[in-house]
Amino acid sequence: MMTAKSFDKFYAAVADGVARLLADNKNLVCVLLALNLPLFVHVYLMIEYSPLVVTDAVLFALMVAKLATEILIPRAVKEIREYREVYDNLDAATIEITHNESNLPFVIFILGESTNRNHMSIYGYDKPTTPNLQRRLDAGDLIVFGDCVSGATETMPSCQRMFTFYRNEMHDDGRPWYTYTNLFDILKAAGYHTAWLSNQEVTGIYGNVPRAYANRCDEKNFTTLHDTETTVYELDEKILPLLDASLAENSYAKNFYVLHLLGTHMNYRARYPDEFDVFRPEDESAEVPLQRKYQAAYDNAVLYNDFIVEQIIERFADKDALIFYVADHGENVFEDGEILGHGPYGDKWQFEIPALIWLSDKCKATRPDLCEKIAAAQNRPFMTDDLIHALLDLLEIHTPEFDSRKSLFSPDFDATRKRIYKDHEYRDGQLIPLSN
Numbered sequence: 001m002m003t004a005k006s007f008d009k010f011y012a013a014v015a016d017g018v019a020r021l022l023a024d025n026k027n028l029v030c031v032l033l034a035l036n037l038p039l040f041v042h043v044y045l046m047i048e049y050s051p052l053v054v055t056d057a058v059l060f061a062l063m064v065a066k067l068a069t070e071i072l073i074p075r076a077v078k079e080i081r082e083y084r085e086v087y088d089n090l091d092a093a094t095i096e097i098t099h100n101e102s103n104l105p106f107v108i109f110i111l112g113e114s115t116n117r118n119h120m121s122i123y124g125y126d127k128p129t130t131p132n133l134q135r136r137l138d139a140g141d142l143i144v145f146g147d148c149v150s151g152a153t154e155t156m157p158s159c160q161r162m163f164t165f166y167r168n169e170m171h172d173d174g175r176p177w178y179t180y181t182n183l184f185d186i187l188k189a190a191g192y193h194t195a196w197l198s199n200q201e202v203t204g205i206y207g208n209v210p211r212a213y214a215n216r217c218d219e220k221n222f223t224t225l226h227d228t229e230t231t232v233y234e235l236d237e238k239i240l241p242l243l244d245a246s247l248a249e250n251s252y253a254k255n256f257y258v259l260h261l262l263g264t265h266m267n268y269r270a271r272y273p274d275e276f277d278v279f280r281p282e283d284e285s286a287e288v289p290l291q292r293k294y295q296a297a298y299d300n301a302v303l304y305n306d307f308i309v310e311q312i313i314e315r316f317a318d319k320d321a322l323i324f325y326v327a328d329h330g331e332n333v334f335e336d337g338e339i340l341g342h343g344p345y346g347d348k349w350q351f352e353i354p355a356l357i358w359l360s361d362k363c364k365a366t367r368p369d370l371c372e373k374i375a376a377a378q379n380r381p382f383m384t385d386d387l388i389h390a391l392l393d394l395l396e397i398h399t400p401e402f403d404s405r406k407s408l409f410s411p412d413f414d415a416t417r418k419r420i421y422k423d424h425e426y427r428d429g430q431l432i433p434l435s436n
């Protein structure tokens with residue numbers, strides 16, 4: 001029998017061996033990249049910080065080897081191939097605009113990361129993790145959407161669905177996501193200056209889809225030039241100087257910004273500076289002390305995320321602007337005592353995301369119809385694989401693929417649509433197997 005503690009030693013020895021090999025052989029870095037090393041790190045973290053007691057080390061080692069050979073290596077190869085096809089396909093796209101009354105000068109889309117709305121006080125969480133958003137809400141500046149779920153529970157599949165007409169029902173069509181028209185080409189054709197500013201990786205196994213979108217934009221900038229294998233990430237505040245520099249140069253009549261944050265992604269403690277280390281493990285609910293430590297760090301990351309969103313809002317306070325914040329997916333922070341993180345087979349915590357709209361005073365004063373349209377959508381059941389329809393509706397831009405029944409903001413919205421991902425349906429706050 002092997003306990004979690006003796007497993008730590010086993011992993012420490014493996015990590016040492018890998019470090020020594022890396023020091024001697026630069027090519028091995030590429031091999032490890034293809035093997036999707038971060039997933040192994042995730043597995044390691046799950047073991048270290050879960051109450052799991054592993055009874056058969058050999059069985060576990062075989063499982064990891066099986067995972068590597070049957071899933072990770074083919075996946076890496078597939079993604080490298082796909083990456084090339086994405087660029088060829090996107091370049092070949094032709095855009096037809098059928099209706100364009102867009103005139104909002106500043107539309108800012110904050111793409112959040114791994115944020116479970118059940119940890120936000122504006123969604124009823126019992127700790128004050130979103131004081132700035134709460135203030136905006138109390139002042140009547142903010143619309144909080146109560147029933148939004150993500151279209152997938154990992155960054156790449158979620159981003160594929162958010163910014164193209166590809167949606168979950170199309171999964172079995174055999175037509176890849178990048179053959180569907182993307183938002184950025186449409187916005188450009190409709191007269192928007194598009195910009196992608198990011199505190200996420202430039203490229204790497206988790207960053208290729210956002211990178212492909214960034215390349216479709218008129219302007220793109222990243223806080224650092226790192227890839228997935230680099231362990232040092234910047235705090236989200238590093239995106240603010242990029243935004244300031246872009247706004248200082250800005251002379252366009254219509255602007256669409258995506259601000260891609262690291263948000264509340266693992267490693268939670270690395271997401272916020274010391275002054276946001278407010279919530280303590282002893283305030284948390286999990287029974288296992290290490291799990292409480294993770295929950296506290298997550299809540300602090302949510303608190304810092306609230307601060308970052310406020311910093312962005314302040315930069316548009318005197319402009320005619322709309323800010324839309326949506327997380328790519330949620331996160332399970334030992335909600336049910338066992339799972340940490342997010343993955344391909346999500347649970348309800350990984351689907352339940354925050355979705356918020358802030359409108360500037362100028363925007364509110366000049367666009368009462370828009371305000372009404374947004375307010376009416378507040379409690380509609382939405383899945384973000386239809387986000388492109390909602391965004392085009394807000395901006396009053398239509399293409400042949402646009403369907404008002406799929407737009408969160410349309411009176412035509414089809415609230416009866418089943419929100420299905422893989423073999424589960426999200427219904428009444430639960431994830432239900434389709435066979436039921």
Ligand SMILES: [Zn+2]
Nearest residue numbers: 114154155328
């Ligand atoms: Zn993500």
